[in-house]
Amino acid sequence: MAERGEALKSLALAASTMGGALAARPVPLALVVVAAACALKAGRTLVLCGAAALVASSLGARSAAALRVPIEAAQVDATVTLLTDPAPALGGTQRATVLLGHHHLDAWARKDAAAALAPRLAGERVRVTGVVRALPDKARPFLAPKHIVGRLSVSTVDEPREGNVASRLANAVRRDLTRGAASLPDQQRALFLGFVLGDGRGQSPETKQAFRDSGLTHLLVVSGENVAFVLVVAGPLLRLLGMRGRLLAGFAVLFLFGVLTRWEPSVLRAEAMAALAMTAVTLGRRAPPLRLLALAVSGLVLIDPQLVHSVGFLLSVGACAGIALLAKPLTARLPGPRPLAEALAITTAAQVGVAPILMNVFGGVPVASLPANLLAIPAAGPIMVWGMTAGLVAGLVPAPIAVVLHLPTRALLWWVAAVAHRCASLPLGHVGG
Numbered sequence: 001m002a003e004r005g006e007a008l009k010s011l012a013l014a015a016s017t018m019g020g021a022l023a024a025r026p027v028p029l030a031l032v033v034v035a036a037a038c039a040l041k042a043g044r045t046l047v048l049c050g051a052a053a054l055v056a057s058s059l060g061a062r063s064a065a066a067l068r069v070p071i072e073a074a075q076v077d078a079t080v081t082l083l084t085d086p087a088p089a090l091g092g093t094q095r096a097t098v099l100l101g102h103h104h105l106d107a108w109a110r111k112d113a114a115a116a117l118a119p120r121l122a123g124e125r126v127r128v129t130g131v132v133r134a135l136p137d138k139a140r141p142f143l144a145p146k147h148i149v150g151r152l153s154v155s156t157v158d159e160p161r162e163g164n165v166a167s168r169l170a171n172a173v174r175r176d177l178t179r180g181a182a183s184l185p186d187q188q189r190a191l192f193l194g195f196v197l198g199d200g201r202g203q204s205p206e207t208k209q210a211f212r213d214s215g216l217t218h219l220l221v222v223s224g225e226n227v228a229f230v231l232v233v234a235g236p237l238l239r240l241l242g243m244r245g246r247l248l249a250g251f252a253v254l255f256l257f258g259v260l261t262r263w264e265p266s267v268l269r270a271e272a273m274a275a276l277a278m279t280a281v282t283l284g285r286r287a288p289p290l291r292l293l294a295l296a297v298s299g300l301v302l303i304d305p306q307l308v309h310s311v312g313f314l315l316s317v318g319a320c321a322g323i324a325l326l327a328k329p330l331t332a333r334l335p336g337p338r339p340l341a342e343a344l345a346i347t348t349a350a351q352v353g354v355a356p357i358l359m360n361v362f363g364g365v366p367v368a369s370l371p372a373n374l375l376a377i378p379a380a381g382p383i384m385v386w387g388m389t390a391g392l393v394a395g396l397v398p399a400p401i402a403v404v405l406h407l408p409t410r411a412l413l414w415w416v417a418a419v420a421h422r423c424a425s426l427p428l429g430h431v432g433g
Contacts, residue, residue: 006288006290006291009045010288010290010291010293010294010295011290011294011321012045012049013045013048013049013052013294013295013298014293014294014297014298014317015049016049016050016052016053016056017052017053017056017297017298017301017302018056018297018301018308019053019056020052020053020054020055020056020057020060021056021057021059021060021301021305021307021308022060022308023053023057023060024057024060024061024063024064024305025057025058025060025061026058026061026062027054027055027057027058027061031054032054032055032058038051052298052302055302056301056302056305059302059305060305060306060308063147063304063305063306064144064305066147066149067140067144067147067149067306069103069149070134071103071132071133071134071135071149071150072134073131073132073133073134074131074132075129075130075131076100076128076129076130076131076132076152077127077128077129078100078101078127078128079125079126079127079128079159079161080098080099080100080105080107080125080126080127080128080152081098081099081123081124081125081163082096082097082098082120082121082122082123082124082125082126083096083097083098083099083104083122084096084097084122084262085120085121085122085199085201085262086109086117086118086120087201088118088201089108091110092110092111092114093108093109093110093114094108094109094113094114094117094118095107095108095109096109096117096122097146097148098128098152100132100152103149103150104146104147104148104149105132105148105149105150105151105152106135106139106143106148106150106151106152107128107130107151107152107154108151108152108153108154109154109157110154112156113128113130113154113155113156113157116156116157116158116160117154117157120160121167121171121174121175122163122167122171122262123162123163123164123166123167123168123170123171123259124160124161124162124163124167124171125160125161125162125163126157126158126159126160126161127157127158127159128152128154128155128156128157129154129155129156130152130153130154130155130156131152131153131155132150132151132152133150133151133153134150134151135148135149135150135151136151139151141309144306144309145265145306145307145309145310145313146306147306166255166256166259167259169256169259170256170259170260173260173392174197174199174260175395176392176395176396177193177196177197177387177391177392177395178193178395179394179395180391180392180393180394180395180396180402180405180406181193181391181394181395181406181409182399182402183394183399183402183403183406184406184409184410184413186202187203187204187207187417188409188410188413188414188417189202190202190203190204190207191203191207191220191413191416191417192383192387192391192409192413194219194220194221195219195220195380195383195384195387195413196226196383196384196387196388196391197222197260197261198221198222198226198261198262198264198267200220200221203220207417207420208220209424210417210420210421210424211420211424212366212424213366213368213423213424214366214368214369214372214419214420214421214423214424215351215365215366215368215369215370215372215373215423216369216372216373216376216416216419216420216423218266218315218319219376219380219416221264221266221312222261222262222264222266222267223264223266223267223270223316224266224267224269224270224273224316224319224320225270225380225381225384226257226261226267226270226384227254227257227267227270227271227274228270228274229381229384229385229388230253230257230384230388231250231253231254231274232385233385233388233389234249234250234253237249238250238253243282244282246278246282247278247279247282250274250275250278251275251278254271254274254275257271258271264312265307265310265312265313265316266312266313266315266316268300268307268313269296269297269300269313269316269317269320270316272295272296272297272299272300273289273292273293273296273320276292276295276296277292280292289320289323289324290321290324290325293317293320293321293324297317300313311357311361314357315354315357315358318353318354318355318356318357319350319353319354320353321353322349322350322351322352322353322354323346323349323350323353325349325353326345326348326349326352326353327342327345327346327349328345330344330345330348330349331345331346343374343377343378344370344374347369347370347373347374347377348370350373351365351369351370351373355431359431363430364430364431365430365431366424366428366429366430367428367429367430367431368423368424368426368428369423371423371426372419372420372423372424375419375423376415376416376419376420379412379415379416380416382408382412383409383412383413383416386408386409386412387409390405390406390408390409391405391406391409393405394406
């Protein structure tokens with residue numbers, strides 16, 4: 001009962017913080033300070049939740065106000081930093097989010113400018129000329145979670161420069177993995193880069209639709225699973241260190257993986273939980289999953305209130321909450337062999353957790369997601385682990401050796417793609433509200 005009570009308190013804290021950020025009402029600074037002080041002193045759940053909601057609401061209002069900064073049309077000739085990898089868009093254009101001064105802009109490049117921008121990667125800097133304009137009203141809700149305040153129409157791109165040390169290292173790894181995957185067929189290569197790096201630029205519309213209809217879209221982007229797998233890969237090296245050294249090295253691995261995968265919202269959630277879990281283990285404290293989730297979500301939302309508008313973040317939180325709340329009781333009630341029951345319970349719990357978001361955003365949950373995830377998930381882990389080890393070696397050796405190294409990758413990717421297309425074709429329909 002005590003554990004159940006702690007779980008409910010944790011969920012209340014996370015819900016209050018997210019609710020405050022969604023409300024985004026300006027709260028007087030004096031009231032925020034008083035609420036925070038009372039929460040720290042009292043230590044009671046109700047007071048703590050109320051204070052978290054007020055602080056999140058105040059920060060959310062300030063964040064929303066910053067996104068409404070007026071942008072007037074102006075000519076630009078400046079150096080910008082790429083915040084995302086350029087991706088193909090309509091009509092042969094290249095699209096990326098860039099940082100100009102203190103503003104995030106939605107940059108579009110065409111013709112020669114698109115060709116010059118395409119090979120660049122996030123973290124790198126380029127000199128551009130073009131025109132900055134205000135965002136269309138219809139685009140604002142979709143771009144707000146990325147803090148984008150304007151649109152940049154790029155005319156020329158030149159003077160490419162490398163970014164900081166972390167981005168140079170991450171981009172070297174990305175280029176090495178991409179080079180090693182050149183031996184894979186086009187669609188398998190696109191799937192591989194999506195699984196390992198969250199890079200979905202080469203995936204065909206048919207593939208994306210099949211994974212969406214089968215409830216496997218989460219495999220095409222970097223998710224919390226990838227964070228767990230990369231810690232598994234780094235585990236043998238981390239265990240060579242003492243407790244404090246292991247903690248610092250673990251933080252370094254998480255940071256570099258975040259840079260490598262472009263700090264996707266689902267990765268932020270998983271990395272925050274992993275960092276809290278490692279800290280708890282080092283300090284000898286208990287770290288129940290729901291408490292870790294609540295602290296991670298509350299902290300991230302206070303740092304960036306716009307995360308509550310990110311579908312990827314909400315799906316990640318929902319799946320994690322579903323697994324933490326339902327996986328164990330479902331496993332105990334399901335008949336059959338324990339490994340199969342556990343896998344089915346985790347899959348079902350995750351789908352229940354994301355169902356409210358999927359129903360609200362996409363209109364329903366595909367029934368095929370249960371068998372599809374049950375069949376595909378066992379192959380996802382090996383793809384990630386093998387991709388981050390043998391995949392790196394494949395980028396450094398001659399092509400014939402890379403082909404051999406990626407034979408397991410081909411087989412695993414073929415299986416996942418076959419499951420996605422077969423389950424997407426099943427006449428099972430969707431579960432709606």
